[in-house]
Ligand SMILES: NC(=O)C1=CN([C@@H]2O[C@H](COP(=O)(O)OP(=O)(O)OC[C@H]3O[C@@H](n4cnc5c(N)ncnc54)[C@H](O)[C@@H]3O)[C@@H](O)[C@H]2O)[C@@H](O)CC1
């Protein structure tokens with residue numbers, strides 16, 4: 001589990017440490033970490049360190065100070081270091097003096113063309129908005145690998161939003177704590193390394209699950225278990241027009257756990273043909289007992305579908321409402337009245353579905369995707385999984401998980417149906433809804449990677465890859 005704090009919290013914690021450490025000590029510790037990673041990347045990309053040319057892009061604040069100090073440390077390893085000062089009269093004075101003492105020089109934007117590696121110290125925690133034109137012009141020249149100090153300049157530290165020129169780093173060296181940008185805009189950051197500064201921080205703004213967290217809670221049958229004790233999930237999905245959504249959601253549920261899967265709907269025949277272990281019926285009322293429902297994928301938005309959703313809400317068990325289910329809630333908000341308030345609901349909107357359901361409630365999906373998900377979760381008292389390149393899962397009590405993508409092959413038709421089946425199976429197994437959604441998103445990404453292996457993948461191949469992904473989770 002990695003804990004992540006927004007910049008306000010990091011800054012406050014830094015102030016407390018600064019007050020009790022020698023002036024400049026924290027910055028040199030941070031800069032030493034940057035220098036170490038820069039040397040490692042130089043060695044990896046060019047086969048050596050001494051004699052290589054590093055250009056520092058130095059902005060007006062302490063982020064630039066870190067870069068200048070890092071340059072001074074690199075000089076000790078005989079690296080040729082040139083600083084390009086973007087705000088010459090505001091460059092960090094001690095850092096610049098240290099670089100000069102160490103034999104580094106101040107150069108011009110053209111020096112970037114001859115760099116073996118560029119260190120981005122343009123802007124850090126105080127960054128607001130995209131790169132300014134002078135900084136953007138220098139960054140546009142960069143062809144060498146980039147190490148970003150704290151975060152890639154031009155990317156919003158707290159939301160990961162990019163709305164103009166910004167740096168794309170190969171490596172980011174950050175200090176004290178992970179910030180939202182590292183997971184909400186992971187692709188901009190490259191490999192992220194954390195340098196410990198001994199900060200004391202309270203509860204994180206969000207968390208990121210890792211393999212061990214998923215392994216700890218993924219349902220594994222014990223000696224006393226049978227198909228019922230592991231949780232029965234019901235899938236209310238698919239229609240005559242869209243039987244595929246049912247087959248995919250059911251397939252994911254069947255492969256996710258050893259609990260029983262039931263299916264209720266118009267695609268019973270197709271489901272049975274593909275998944276003979278599933279108990280199928282034509283309607284939710286005849287399905288029998290379940291511990292959780294998945295309602296919505298390919299279901300349609302007519303009267304019959306509304307009745308399905310109402311039945312699911314009234315049944316008093318946990319549910320995952322996806323796709324057409326979300327649209328129904330947006331167009332017929334009275335459906336919420338059927339919901340047993342003790343039964344947890346997980347909503348899994350993509351951006352357009354999110355807007356559909358949230359805007360009438362006064363919540364807009366802006367740059368801050370985490371804030372939007374948290375607001376909707378609190379408003380409708382449901383766990384909200386907001387899909388995107390970084391999946392945000394917000395619980396109604398304010399806890400948040402973020403699950404970054406590793407590639408974008410998962411953005412394919414039917415992929416969401418697979419995710420909803422996974423969530424349903426984990427809800428039925430009794431996982432806390434936040435963890436059910438978070439672990440499902442995590443496994444979905446890994447299965448997507450296994451299925452795609454660098455090429456487009458159909459969603460049915462993601463379903464097929466689930467057992468391998470679970471094996472990798474459980475057995476390392
Ligand atoms: N506070 C501390 O204790 C520590 C801070 N450290 C470093 O200090 C950084 C924060 O330093 P500062 O608060 O001085 O601020 P920054 O260095 O992040 O920003 C400084 C200035 O950059 C300019 N700027 C803002 N947005 C810009 C944009 N889009 N394009 C171009 N210029 C822009 C503004 O004039 C801003 O005041 C951290 O990111 C980290 O690198 C580290 O040295 C560790 C210790």
Ligand SMILES: [K+]
Pocket residue numbers: 063120121122123124148149150151152153
């Ligand atoms: K930076």
